Amino acid sequence: xxxxxxxxxxxxxxxxxxxxxxxxxxxxxxxxxxxxxxxxxxxxxxxxxxxxxxxxxxxxxxxxxxxxxxxxxxxxxxxxxxxxxxxxxxxxxxxxxxxxxxxxxxxxxxxxxxxxxxxxxxxxxxxxxxxxxxxxxxxxxxxxxxxxxxxxxxxxxxxxxxxxxxxxxxxxxxxxxxxxxxxxxxxxxxxxxxxxxxxxxxxxxxxxxxxxxxxxxxxxxxxxxxxxxxxxxxxxxxxxxxxxxxxxxxxxxxxxxxxxxxxxxxxxxxxxxxxxxxxxxxxxxxxxxxxxxxxxxxxxxxxxxxxxxxxxxxxxxxxxxxxxxxxxxxxxxxxxxxxxxxxxxxxxxxxxxxxxxxxxxxxxxxxxxxxxxxxxxxxxxxxxxxxxxxxxxxxxxxxxxxxxxxxxxxxxxxxxxxxxxxxxxxxxxxxxxxxxxxxxxxxxxxxxxxxxxxxxxxxxxxxxxxxxxxxxxxxxxxxxxxxxxxxxxxxxxxxxxxxxxxxxxxxxxxxxxxxxxxxxxxxxxxxxxxxxxxxxxxxxxxxxxxxxxxxxxxxxxxxxxxxxxxxxxxxxxxxxxxxxxx
Numbered sequence: 287x288x289x290x291x292x293x294x295x296x297x298x299x300x301x302x303x304x305x306x307x308x309x310x311x312x313x314x315x316x317x318x319x320x321x322x323x324x325x326x327x328x329x330x331x332x333x334x335x336x337x338x339x340x341x342x343x344x345x346x347x348x349x350x351x352x353x354x355x356x357x358x359x360x361x362x363x364x365x366x367x368x369x370x371x372x373x374x375x376x377x378x379x380x381x382x383x384x385x386x387x388x389x390x391x392x393x394x395x396x397x398x399x400x401x402x403x404x405x406x407x408x409x410x411x412x413x414x415x416x417x418x419x420x421x422x423x424x425x426x427x428x429x430x431x432x433x434x435x436x437x438x439x440x441x442x443x444x445x446x447x448x449x450x451x452x453x454x455x456x457x458x459x460x461x462x463x464x465x466x467x468x469x470x471x472x473x474x475x476x477x478x479x480x481x482x483x484x485x486x487x488x489x490x491x492x493x494x495x496x497x498x499x500x501x502x503x504x505x506x507x508x509x510x511x512x513x514x515x516x517x518x519x520x521x522x523x524x525x526x527x528x529x530x531x532x533x534x535x536x537x538x539x540x541x542x543x544x545x546x547x548x549x550x551x552x553x554x555x556x557x558x559x560x561x562x563x564x565x566x567x568x569x570x571x572x573x574x575x576x577x578x579x580x581x582x583x584x585x586x587x588x589x590x591x592x593x594x595x596x597x598x599x600x601x602x603x604x605x606x607x608x609x610x611x612x613x614x615x616x617x618x619x620x621x622x623x624x625x626x627x628x629x630x631x632x633x634x635x636x637x638x639x640x641x642x643x644x645x646x647x648x649x650x651x652x653x654x655x656x657x658x659x660x661x662x663x664x665x666x667x668x669x670x671x672x673x674x675x676x677x678x679x680x681x682x683x684x685x686x687x688x689x690x691x692x693x694x695x696x697x698x699x700x701x702x703x704x705x706x707x708x709x710x711x712x713x714x715x716x717x718x719x720x721x722x723x724x725x726x727x728x729x730x731x732x733x734x735x736x737x738x739x740x741x742x743x744x745x746x747x748x749x750x751x752x753x754x755x756x757x758x759x760x761x762x763x764x765x766x767x768x769x770x771x772x773x774x775x776x777x778x779x780x781x782x783x784x785x786x787x788x789x790x791x792x793x794x795x796x797x798x799x800x801x802x803x804x805x806x807x808x809x810x811x812x813x814x815x816x817x818x819x820x821x822x823x824x825x826x827x828x829x830x831x832x833x834x835x836x837x838x839x840x841x842x843x844x845x846x847x848x849x850x851x852x853x854x855x856x857x858x859x860x861x862x863x864x865x866x867x868x
Contacts, residue, residue: 377634380415386512387399387415388417393504394497396470396489397491398488400415400429400488402484402485404440404483411484413429431489432468435487436473436485436487439485440485443475445505446471448472449495450494450495469494471489471497472497472501473488475509476509478517486508546565548646549563549567549645550562550563550565550644551582552640555638557582559581559582562578571617571618592610593612596626597628600630607627608628611625611648612624612626623648626645629642629644630642683798685794688791688793689757689758689788689790690788691744691758691762691816692739692786692816693765694738694784694786696784697782698714698737714738716772717769718735721784723768724761727764728760731746731748733807747796754790755788755834756838758834759788759867763828765784766826769826770826787819787821787828787829788819788828789816789819789833790831792812793809794808795807814854819861821852829862829863830861830862830863832862841867842866842867842868843866845862846863
C-alpha cells in the first residue's frame with residue numbers, strides 16, 4: 287500500500303511540474319508574439335519579463351530531473367527492501383544469492399556480478415555466485431575479475447569504486463584490469479561482526495562512469511543484509527549436519543538422532559528441554575525419565591558457576607562456545623568428566639529460540655590419561671606416546687645406526703655398605719635425576735635404570751636425530767657439569783661420580799621379551815661396546831669410541847688414550863677422552 291501511494295504521489299508531482307513547465311513556455315511564447323505588437327503601439331513590456339520566464343522554465347526542468355533521480359533512488363531502495371525480505375524468507379543460500387545478484391545487476395547496470403566467500407578453513411576467497419546482465423550463470427572458465435581489487439577489499443574491509451579503471455592510478459599495475467579491459471568497477475565487502483566474510487564484485491567493460499557513490503551505498507546496504515544471511519545459512523548448515531537425520535524420510539529422524547555418539551540437548555528461551563537424545567540420558571544416568579519439558583537445571587547435575595555464565599553468553603551475545611569441560615557427581619555413577627559445546631538456536635528471522643548443548647562423556651578418557659601418566663614414570667615417554675594401536679605392541683625391532691650412552695656411579699657398592707637403605711635410595715635418586723635431566727635436555731631416550739647405572743639411546747625409530755652422536759656427547763658433558771655443581775652444595779661423604787662410555791654403531795632397536803611382558807631396548811655388539819667403555823672409565827671421565835669421535839670431531843676437544851682391549855673383543859679399540867664440547 288505504501289509503495290502504491292509513494293509511486294502515485296511521485297507520478298502526480300511529475301505531471302504537475304511538466305504542466306507548469308509547458309504553461310510557462312506557452313506564456314513566454316505568447317509574450318514574445320505580443321511584444322512586437324505592443325512596441326508598434328508605443329508600449330513596452332517590463333524589463334526581464336521573458337528572462338524571468340526562461341529562468342522559471344529552467345528551474346522547473348531541473349526540478350523534474352531531480353524528481354526523476356529521486357524516483358530512481360526510491361525504486362532502488364524499494365528493491366533493496368524486497369531483497370532483504372527475500373534473504374530472510376529462505377535458508378537456501380544459492381537461491382537467495384542468485385535472486386539478489388540479479389537485482390543488483392539490474393539496479394546498477396553492471397554487465398556482470400560475482401559473489402565470493404572466504405573459505406572457513408583456508409581463509410581464501412572462493413567464487414560462489416557469478417551472474418551476467420541476462421541473468422545467466424557465468425561459467426568458471428569465463429571469470430574475468432580484478433584480483434587486485436578483490437584482494438584490497440577483502441583485506442581492508444572498505445569498498446572500492448572506480449569510474450574508469452583504465453585511467454585509475456590505483457590500478458595502473460593491475461594486470462587483470464588491463465588485460466580484461468575493465469572500466470567501471472564496484473566492489474564491496476561482506477562483513478559480519480567486524481570480520482570480512484566475502485566480497486561482492488560488479489563491473490562493466492564498455493561504459494565508464496557507470497557507478498556512482500549512491501550506487502556504492504546501495505550495494506553496501508545489500509552487502510550488509512547478505513552477510514548476515516550467509517552467516518546464518520552457514521550456522522544452519524552446521525547444526526543441520528550435526529543434529530538432523532541424513533535420511534529424507536521423516537519417520538527415521540528420531541532413530542538417527544538417537545544414534546548420535548554425543549549427547550544432544552536443546553532448550554527454549556525459558557531453559558525448558560525441547561529435545562534430548564538417548565545418549566544424553568545415558569551420560570546423565572536418566573534413562574527411565576521423560577525429560578522433555580523439564581527445566582534444564584533440574585536435569586543436569588550441579589555444575590560450577592561457569593555453566594550459568596556460558597548459557598547467558600550464548601543467549602545474549604549470540605556466540606558459539608566449544609570444548610568447555612565440567613566435573614560433577616552423578617547418582618550411581620559417581621564422579622564424571624563432561625565436555626560441552628553450546629550453540630544458539632535461531633529461527634528464520636534471526637531470533638534466538640533457545641540453546642543447543644552437545645554433551646560428551648570424558649570420564650573414561652580422563653581415567654586412561656591418568657593411568658598413562660603413571661605408566662610414563664616407568665617407561666620412556668616416547669615409547670608410551672608412540673603406541674598408536676595394539677598392533678604396535680608386538681615383538682620385533684628395527685636395525686639402524688644409533689648412539690648408546692652408559693653412565694655408572696663409581697664406588698657405589700662400597701658407598702652403599704656405609705649408609706642406611708632409605709638414605710641410599712634418596713641419594714641414588716638424586717644422581718639418577720641429574721643423569722636423566724641431561725639426557726632429556728638433548729632429547730635422548732632413557733632405555734633403563736640399572737641400579738646405579740643408566741642407559742640412554744639416541745636416534746631411535748621413535749625419535750630420529752641426524753646429530754645423535756653430538757647429542758649424546760653433550761648429554762654426558764652436562765651430566766658431569768651438573769654433578770660437580772651438586773657437589774658444591776652437599777657434604778663430602780655424599781659426593782659420588784659418574785663414569786661414562788659412548789659408542790655409535792648399528793643395533794636392533796625395538797620390543798624384546800615375551801608377549802606378556804615387553805621391554806623397549808637396543809641389542810647388538812654396539813651396545814656391548816658402549817657398556818665396556820663405561821666400565822673402564824674413571825670417575826668423572828667420558829670415553830668415546832672412534833666411531834663416535836669421527837662424527838663429532840668438529841665440535842669436541844679430546845685426548846686420545848692408549849688403545850684398550852675390552853671384554854668380549856679380540857681387537858684393540860681406539861679410545862678418546864672428552865676434554866670439552868662446544
